[in-house]
Amino acid sequence: MKALKTENLTVSIAGNKIVESASIEIKQGELHVLMGPNGSGKSTLIFGIMKHPAYNVSGNIFLGSEEITHLSTDQISRKGVSALFQSPIDLPGIRLRHLLWNSSKHRFKSSKDFSQRVEELLSLLSLEKSILEREITGFSGGERKRIELLSALLLDPQFLLVDEVDSGLDVDSLKSVASILKSLKKNKGILIITHYTRILEYLDVDAVYLYDKGKILKQGGIELAGKINDSGFEPIINGNS
Amino acid sequence: MKAKSSKKGYVYRTPPGITKEAVIKLSEIKKDPAWMRELRLKALDAFLSMELPSWSPEIPIDFSKITLFTKSVESQQSDWEKLPKEIKETFDRLGIPQAEREFLAGSGAQYESEVVYKKLKEEIAKQGVIFSSMDEAIHEHPETVKEYFGRLIPYSDNKYSALNTAAWSGGTFIYIPKGVKLAMPLQTYYRMNFEGSGQFERTLIIVDEGAEVHYVEGCTAPLYSSASLHAGVVEIFAKKNSRMRFSTVQNWSKNVLNLTTKRGLAEENAVIEWIDGNLGSGLNMKYPAIILKGNNSRGDILSITSAGQSQNIDAGGKVICVGKNTSSKVVGKGISFEGGTHTYRGLVKVLKTAENSNVSVNCDALLLDDISKSNTYPTNIIQNTNSVVKHEASVGKIEQDKLFYLMSKGISEEEAKTLVVLGFLSPIVKELPMEYAVELNKLIRMQMENSVG
Numbered sequence: 001m002k003a004l005k006t007e008n009l010t011v012s013i014a015g016n017k018i019v020e021s022a023s024i025e026i027k028q029g030e031l032h033v034l035m036g037p038n039g040s041g042k043s044t045l046i047f048g049i050m051k052h053p054a055y056n057v058s059g060n061i062f063l064g065s066e067e068i069t070h071l072s073t074d075q076i077s078r079k080g081v082s083a084l085f086q087s088p089i090d091l092p093g094i095r096l097r098h099l100l101w102n103s104s105k106h107r108f109k110s111s112k113d114f115s116q117r118v119e120e121l122l123s124l125l126s127l128e129k130s131i132l133e134r135e136i137t138g139f140s141g142g143e144r145k146r147i148e149l150l151s152a153l154l155l156d157p158q159f160l161l162v163d164e165v166d167s168g169l170d171v172d173s174l175k176s177v178a179s180i181l182k183s184l185k186k187n188k189g190i191l192i193i194t195h196y197t198r199i200l201e202y203l204d205v206d207a208v209y210l211y212d213k214g215k216i217l218k219q220g221g222i223e224l225a226g227k228i229n230d231s232g233f234e235p236i237i238n239g240n241s
Numbered sequence: 242m243k244a245k246s247s248k249k250g251y252v253y254r255t256p257p258g259i260t261k262e263a264v265i266k267l268s269e270i271k272k273d274p275a276w277m278r279e280l281r282l283k284a285l286d287a288f289l290s291m292e293l294p295s296w297s298p299e300i301p302i303d304f305s306k307i308t309l310f311t312k313s314v315e316s317q318q319s320d321w322e323k324l325p326k327e328i329k330e331t332f333d334r335l336g337i338p339q340a341e342r343e344f345l346a347g348s349g350a351q352y353e354s355e356v357v358y359k360k361l362k363e364e365i366a367k368q369g370v371i372f373s374s375m376d377e378a379i380h381e382h383p384e385t386v387k388e389y390f391g392r393l394i395p396y397s398d399n400k401y402s403a404l405n406t407a408a409w410s411g412g413t414f415i416y417i418p419k420g421v422k423l424a425m426p427l428q429t430y431y432r433m434n435f436e437g438s439g440q441f442e443r444t445l446i447i448v449d450e451g452a453e454v455h456y457v458e459g460c461t462a463p464l465y466s467s468a469s470l471h472a473g474v475v476e477i478f479a480k481k482n483s484r485m486r487f488s489t490v491q492n493w494s495k496n497v498l499n500l501t502t503k504r505g506l507a508e509e510n511a512v513i514e515w516i517d518g519n520l521g522s523g524l525n526m527k528y529p530a531i532i533l534k535g536n537n538s539r540g541d542i543l544s545i546t547s548a549g550q551s552q553n554i555d556a557g558g559k560v561i562c563v564g565k566n567t568s569s570k571v572v573g574k575g576i577s578f579e580g581g582t583h584t585y586r587g588l589v590k591v592l593k594t595a596e597n598s599n600v601s602v603n604c605d606a607l608l609l610d611d612i613s614k615s616n617t618y619p620t621n622i623i624q625n626t627n628s629v630v631k632h633e634a635s636v637g638k639i640e641q642d643k644l645f646y647l648m649s650k651g652i653s654e655e656e657a658k659t660l661v662v663l664g665f666l667s668p669i670v671k672e673l674p675m676e677y678a679v680e681l682n683k684l685i686r687m688q689m690e691n692s693v694g
Contacts, residue, residue: 052645073648089646093664103650151650
């Protein structure tokens with residue numbers, strides 16, 4: 001099984017370090033959770049791994065034995081690392097079907113195979129087929145999260161970086177999204193970023209990181225998430241400082 | 242492929258230069274009625290005495306080298322072979338049938354749409370619709386042509402309308418009788434076979450009271466012209482309660498200067514819409530205009546501009562509100578890349594009489610690199626106090642966040658840029674009939690591929 005590994009990953013913008021020397025390693029078949037308060041730089045970690053052009057990235061990123069630090073965003077994606085963003089951007093004028101097709105056409109023999117797979121995923125995610133013909137703007141928060149998941153599943157990546165997929169979902173949607181993520185764990189490595197422990201109830205977690213001000217402060221098992229849930233972030237973060 | 246055509250080639254041809262002799266010869270070839278011949282000569286005098294507009298970009302042309310009219314009676318297969326490679330490749334990639342390609346290449350081959358066209362013509366003729374070339378119309382419907390020709394765009398309007406009036410040949414004549422509403426768009430495409438898009442096309446459209454029509458001019462495929470100057474004139478008369486939509490996608494080859502005057506007159510409660518795509522030519526100057534003469538009339542201008550390497554695409558629109566409660570929406574969307582320049586140039590004029598009128602102008606530009614340019618020159622003149630004119634303009638680059646998001650889905654940077662551009666233009670592209678929208682998107686995609694490849 002392959003691992004996605006960062007070594008001393010530092011991500012900065014305009015000279016400010018948002019992520020400092022983060023080292024994590026996730027193997028396929030593992031699900032890790034990164035927890036931290038608002039503004040702690042969690043999302044930037046994903047931007048860094050995916051090489052958002054606005055950020056400066058130093059340190060090393062490996063996919064298995066291959067270093068991917070210097071690859072571009074699209075190359076990283078095609079190597080098998082996908083991200084589900086917290087607030088995916090609107091793309092008015094581009095229909096969802098068009099985006100999905102452009103993103104995944106290389107994986108299908110024909111447009112018929114593509115359509116078939118998309119329809120399976122739509123039904124898995126309780127989305128209407130008509131959503132494909134809509135432009136990517138004006139979706140509800142819940143629709144947007146499920147569309148993100150759909151587009152990632154179409155690519156069938158080896159690693160999935162999931163940013164706050166649980167925010168803005170009602171209980172039923174949360175359960176169904178969590179159960180999908182849980183089933184994906186079989187052959188993928190998953191990193192979940194969240195504020196809340198609620199989604200963790202439905203997942204099978206292998207590691208938890210406590211993260212603040214760009215640094216991984218503590219690493220542990222699910223019991224660390226339990227502590228955070230009981231006392232909040234502050235006492236644990238301060239206890240470390 | 243071997244060239245088979247003879248060297249004899251052109252049978253009808255005016256002497257070179259824009260001269261009285263040439264205009265008289267043209268008038269003879271066309272068998273003009275006397276009034277048209279006189280009008281041509283008056284227009285020629287006006288053309289020769291008029292200055293170039295002071296605000297215009299430099300127009301690199303030697304008028305002494307212009308031939309007003311040439312017509313070949315022989316097939317010109319050799320023209321096809323002389324065609325630049327890039328144009329041939331574009332035809333290949335668009336999947337255009339050979340017969341049509343040769344037409345598009347200006348080699349005068351007959352396109353096999355005759356059957357379709359004949360059927361359409363029979364159908365609409367039953368309703369009294371006239372859809373023909375201007376050359377035919379002047380002989381078959383002389384009174385109507387004489388009544389309307391040049392009434393909206395007189396030869397004295399500008400130097401190029403003067404040139405067109407003196408030298409016109411080809412173009413389209415449409416008359417829609419009272420109350421006739423055509424569900425299907427009329428397309429030049431159907432009548433390509435008997436008169437191609439000439440250098441100095443002249444189009445006249447009269448939509449009678451309560452009638453409705455959508456006319457689609459030209460085609461999105463690249464139109465190769467060996468002539469370097471295209472100066473067309475389009476006049477639209479939309480009578481009371483009528484509705485006229487005029488869609489064009491201009492995709493001339495880059496050696497062409499496209500200096501075209503288009504104007505529509507909307508009577509009471511009438512609606513005129515210009516959907517205007519400007520992709521081709523080296524220099525384009527085209528600003529479709531609407532005069533909202535009647536009370537409650539409406540006019541919209543939606544324009545797309547794409548300026549690539551060595552292109553200067555100047556486009557926009559003009560709205561003149563005269564009647565009460567008139568309204569208008571002008572939307573311009575332009576992209577520039579590979580050092581191309583695109584300009585939005587617009588005029589909104591609300592006259593004192595145009596009480597309670599409402600005009601909104603919205604122009605957005607997208608620059609794809611640091612070497613391309615975008616200009617905006619809006620002019621708004623409001624002569625009463627109870628009308629509203631809104632103007633919004635934006636110039637931007639492709640947002641980094643959009644590219645990143647698309648690339649994170651495995652889409653290459655080039656493809657991501659193309660998607661963002663297509664999305665940007667989409668509000669206007671989707672106003673076009675389906676097949677044109679699809680082709681336009683293909684063309685933009687190809688232009689972008691060429692620019693990054």
